[in-house]
Amino acid sequence: MMVWGSALLTGVLSWWLTGQLARERCVLSILDHPNERSLHTAPTPRTGGVALLSSAAAGVALAWLSGWAGGSEWRWIMAGVALLAVTSFWDDRAGLHPAVRLAVHGIAALGVVYGAGLAVASVPIPALGVVAFGGLASSLTVLGVMWMISLYNFMDGMDGFAGGMTVVGFGVLGCLAATAAMFDLAVVSLLVAAAAFGFLRWNWPPARIFMGDTGSIPLGFLAGTFIVMGIVRKGWDLWAGLLLFAPFVVDGCVTLLHRGLRGTRVWEAHREHYYQRLVLAGWSHRQTVLAEYVLMLFSATVAVLYVHSNETVQAGILLMSVGVYVGLAWAVRAVERQAQHRRGMSAESTPR
Numbered sequence: 001m002m003v004w005g006s007a008l009l010t011g012v013l014s015w016w017l018t019g020q021l022a023r024e025r026c027v028l029s030i031l032d033h034p035n036e037r038s039l040h041t042a043p044t045p046r047t048g049g050v051a052l053l054s055s056a057a058a059g060v061a062l063a064w065l066s067g068w069a070g071g072s073e074w075r076w077i078m079a080g081v082a083l084l085a086v087t088s089f090w091d092d093r094a095g096l097h098p099a100v101r102l103a104v105h106g107i108a109a110l111g112v113v114y115g116a117g118l119a120v121a122s123v124p125i126p127a128l129g130v131v132a133f134g135g136l137a138s139s140l141t142v143l144g145v146m147w148m149i150s151l152y153n154f155m156d157g158m159d160g161f162a163g164g165m166t167v168v169g170f171g172v173l174g175c176l177a178a179t180a181a182m183f184d185l186a187v188v189s190l191l192v193a194a195a196a197f198g199f200l201r202w203n204w205p206p207a208r209i210f211m212g213d214t215g216s217i218p219l220g221f222l223a224g225t226f227i228v229m230g231i232v233r234k235g236w237d238l239w240a241g242l243l244l245f246a247p248f249v250v251d252g253c254v255t256l257l258h259r260g261l262r263g264t265r266v267w268e269a270h271r272e273h274y275y276q277r278l279v280l281a282g283w284s285h286r287q288t289v290l291a292e293y294v295l296m297l298f299s300a301t302v303a304v305l306y307v308h309s310n311e312t313v314q315a316g317i318l319l320m321s322v323g324v325y326v327g328l329a330w331a332v333r334a335v336e337r338q339a340q341h342r343r344g345m346s347a348e349s350t351p352r
Contacts, residue, residue: 003063003187007194010059014198017051022202022209044207046092049215052199053085059191071184073116077225080108081218084149088213102146108221109145113138118228120144123238126314145224148245151252152220153213158275159205160289162216166196168296169245173226176307180235189226192219205285236307239314243321244303247295250325251275274332281332281339295328 022045060078087104090096113119119141122132133140156162174189199215202208211219227241242249251274259265259272271280278288299321306317 003190006059006062006066006187007190009062010055010191011194011198013058014051014055014195015201016198017055018048018199018202018209021045021047021051044210046210046212047089047214048199048203048209049085049211049213049218050089052195052211052215053081053218055198056188056192056195059194060188063187063191073118073229074184074188076111076115077222079115080111080221080225084108084218084221085214088217092212092214105146105149105217105221106142109142109149109224112145112225112228113141118225118232120228120231120238124311126239126311126318128315141228145221145228148224148227149217149220151245151248152223153216154252154256155248155273155275156211156216157271157273158279158289159207159285160200160203161275161292162211162219163196163200163203164289164293165245165248165296166219167193167200168293168300169193169223170196170226172244172300172303173230176240176304177226177230177235180230180233182230182233182235185226185229185233185235192222205289207285239318240303240307243299243306243317246299246321246325247292254329274329277332277336281336282342283335298324 083104087096087101091101119138120133121137122130124130152162155165170189171193174186174193177183177186177189196219199211203210223245227236227238227245230236230241231238255273259270264270271277275288275292278291279285283291302317302321306314309317
């Protein structure tokens with residue numbers, strides 16, 4: 001009962017703090033000015049992550065005072081969040097060289113693997129066997145956490161998108177952790193989800209505030225770290241975590257792969273993610289984010305089913321999920337073709 005009370009207070013605090021930061025004359029205001037790669041059209045504050053993280057931290061502190069105490073690994077995790085939050089806030093405010101940002105991401109990930117002792121030793125291939133990483137386990141885990149950090153940052157480009165993924169993703173992680181008796185992970189995951197829910201009130205399209213790197217970078221770190229923690233504690237495997245966050249993982253990975261194969265600089269900002277392409281094809285932010293929410297709920301459902309199924313069913317779930325995402329990629333291309341056709345018809349009908 002105390003956990004739900006802490007979650008309620010966290011959500012309310014996040015709602016209030018985000019509203020304060022969304023004010024035009026807020027002393028912490030940092031404006032995100034639209035450019036050729038943006039989907040928004042007016043300068044918008046991007047300090048919502050400050051409210052989200054502060055509220056989650058307050059919720060964790062309240063849970064700690066009420067008797068919850070996590071293991072020693074939580075010191076490393078919280079230190080990583082603090083390092084990333086401070087660095088990302090500075091990046092939002094003044095800008096940092098990409099190499100500096102990447103180095104900080106690496107330090108935080110190293111803390112999780114070598115400080116907290118969390119490393120993924122193997123990945124199962126349902127109905128086929130297990131692939132062991134051996135001596136590469138620690139290095140691959142560091143890269144995996146860093147990749148999730150980057151994915152969250154890449155996918156935070158539309159009103160309500162990253163906030164919604166945080167509510168669904170961390171909320172389900174919390175429930176899965178609770179059923180696996182990982183109560184410390186359950187508590188923190190639910191508090192992060194509650195903080196994101198409060199933030200979402202102001203980030204819902206049309207957004208009055210964005211979370212900025214201050215929010216997306218630490219959230220990506222926590223998503224990657226919590227997935228790894230659940231794997232190490234045998235609450236789920238890697239595929240369950242990837243299924244849960246598939247709306248980010250699939251879009252981010254496939255888009256960057258396409259850009260890489262074309263020889264495009266993958267680290268540069270762009271508008272080629274599938275959700276961005278839908279908006280550019282004429283869908284509103286609200287239509288697109290609602291479609292993404294349906295996809296998030298689908299992904300969360302199959303992730304839960306995967307965790308509680310045998311290997312044969314798990315293999316079927318993975319194959320079915322691949323088919324669904326291939327179909328969705330085809331559907332986005334169909335929407336783009338229709339938009340191009342409409343524009344062509346409109347150009348032909350315009351008097352000259």
